[in-house]
Amino acid sequence: METNFTPFDNFDLKFCIAIFSSILLITGILKKIWEIRKLPPGPWGYPFIGHLTLLGTNPAETFIKMAIQYGDVFFIRMGKWPTIVLNSKEAIDEALIRMPEIFSDRPKFYSNNATNKIKGLVFGEYSQRLRLHRKIASGVLQEFATSKSAPTEYLVRKESDILIQTWMQSQDKEFNPIHDIEMTVAAVIYQLLFGSDINCHSDEMFIDMVKNLKTVNEGASAGNMIFVNMLQRFIMPSKVKQLLERLELNNKFAEKCISESLPSYDKNHERGIVDGLITAANKYAEKKLTVMELQGVRSTPLYGISLVLALIQPQQHYNGQFYNILGGRRATLQDQGRLPYVEATILEVMRHGTVAPLNIAHSTSSDVKLRNYEIKKGTVVFCNIYGIFKDQNIWTDPNTFRPDRFLSKNNTIIHERADIIATQFGVGRRRCIGDTLSKRELFLFITSIYQALETNLRSDPSYGRIINLNCKPTPYKIQVNPRY
Ligand code: HEM
Numbered sequence: 001m002e003t004n005f006t007p008f009d010n011f012d013l014k015f016c017i018a019i020f021s022s023i024l025l026i027t028g029i030l031k032k033i034w035e036i037r038k039l040p041p042g043p044w045g046y047p048f049i050g051h052l053t054l055l056g057t058n059p060a061e062t063f064i065k066m067a068i069q070y071g072d073v074f075f076i077r078m079g080k081w082p083t084i085v086l087n088s089k090e091a092i093d094e095a096l097i098r099m100p101e102i103f104s105d106r107p108k109f110y111s112n113n114a115t116n117k118i119k120g121l122v123f124g125e126y127s128q129r130l131r132l133h134r135k136i137a138s139g140v141l142q143e144f145a146t147s148k149s150a151p152t153e154y155l156v157r158k159e160s161d162i163l164i165q166t167w168m169q170s171q172d173k174e175f176n177p178i179h180d181i182e183m184t185v186a187a188v189i190y191q192l193l194f195g196s197d198i199n200c201h202s203d204e205m206f207i208d209m210v211k212n213l214k215t216v217n218e219g220a221s222a223g224n225m226i227f228v229n230m231l232q233r234f235i236m237p238s239k240v241k242q243l244l245e246r247l248e249l250n251n252k253f254a255e256k257c258i259s260e261s262l263p264s265y266d267k268n269h270e271r272g273i274v275d276g277l278i279t280a281a282n283k284y285a286e287k288k289l290t291v292m293e294l295q296g297v298r299s300t301p302l303y304g305i306s307l308v309l310a311l312i313q314p315q316q317h318y319n320g321q322f323y324n325i326l327g328g329r330r331a332t333l334q335d336q337g338r339l340p341y342v343e344a345t346i347l348e349v350m351r352h353g354t355v356a357p358l359n360i361a362h363s364t365s366s367d368v369k370l371r372n373y374e375i376k377k378g379t380v381v382f383c384n385i386y387g388i389f390k391d392q393n394i395w396t397d398p399n400t401f402r403p404d405r406f407l408s409k410n411n412t413i414i415h416e417r418a419d420i421i422a423t424q425f426g427v428g429r430r431r432c433i434g435d436t437l438s439k440r441e442l443f444l445f446i447t448s449i450y451q452a453l454e455t456n457l458r459s460d461p462s463y464g465r466i467i468n469l470n471c472k473p474t475p476y477k478i479q480v481n482p483r484y
Helices: 007-038 059-070 089-097 110-114 128-146 152-169 178-194 204-220 230-235 237-261 273-283 291-311 315-326 340-353 385-389 415-425 435-452
Strands: 073-078 081-086 368-370 373-375 380-383 453-459 477-482
Touching (some): 059 073, 059 385, 089 415, 128 273, 128 435, 152 178, 152 435, 152 453, 152 477, 178 237, 178 435, 204 237, 237 273, 315 435, 340 415, 340 435, 385 415
Parallel strands (some): 081 380
């Protein structure tokens, strides 16, 4: 009986499959090599986790070291995420300023997607809707921050007076000031948002919110290692669960505050930023007012922490300027620009404290060519602001806290240096919308506290440590004396 199959035919099939698979494999490898060749240089990482475990406790510092070997644009992998790190002001400008349409997206990290309520301004994708919400939020914030009738000045004074009184009660003791400062800064932003006649210090929900913010800030900062890679959820499930609960609680809190504001909202009598947002949202027929516009509240405790840096300054500089320029009266916002040493201190607080050392991660919304490298859509972009602020080619003695580095011989601010510090609020189309407000607050806080109190440092903080990509000092103690 004749058959159509021979052993040779069988061999043929196997041979064809083997050849075909080899071609696929070789093409795959060649394609990968070709792609890698077109990427920026970078160190070798591990399969799956990439460079996650190689970044250490201070990723920004690690990036500075990597930049020495690989240049100011290099490539790593954060788990499954292809990532480029921009390590100089020039590289950041080339990407974020010259190609803003492509470099203004945010990575879809697990932390950003984990709760869809966090689809806000800070982590939202760079869409038409986000642009509109950003415009609305930034307009309202600007109005509140700069308008003469705005309560910023009144609120900062009110809250710093409470802080000063609290500290005066412990004047013979040494204490850690960080918690009080966090509460003060959060109280100001809370009242700016919801109205100034709220007594938040006795409000349980407010106190809980500040506690929550600390956990969220430590855990959910963009780029956080535990969230970048899905794998991490299985390694540290309890930490991730706790963080998600906190996130949820925060969002619930903000939503509750907003929904409580709505029934008593009166467009002719706006109580705070939230009312301003409701008015603006109505004007733009944008009905869905989410907590997204308020995400900036998160950053405020952080800069409260760096405010502490200012408290340990050589105080004779302040004394001289306060007496010579203000003649003993209390500083007001009108005095911004008249107290160069205070201004220089704020700039040095920003530089030395570097609240957001790697900015908030951006990502690319399409394939793009940066220098001669081919960067794929969805690549994470880290801007190493910390690296710029510690760059020895720009700053002599970058690890020392020295406000006078910003002052010229004539005691005026050196603007080229101040411009570099402006990058602390981000670069390009996703730049922080709370910068004016923050700078005003810092000015008022620093002047209020200094005019009332002499602060003595009793144990040294260390500022170099970075936890979860946020800079914060280790605990330390101060002791205060009244000035008058
Ligand atoms: C010293 C205080 C602050 C610092 C250092 C800071 C820093 C930053 C940084 C680095 C970004 C990311 C910029 C980028 O992606 O390029 C950002 C974004 C943002 N900040 Fe701030 N911020 C501060 C205070 C505030 C305050 C007080 C608010 C509002 C009340 C605020 C609201 C926002 C918002 C809404 C965004 C998201 C903008 C976007 O993604 O389009 N920030 N901030």
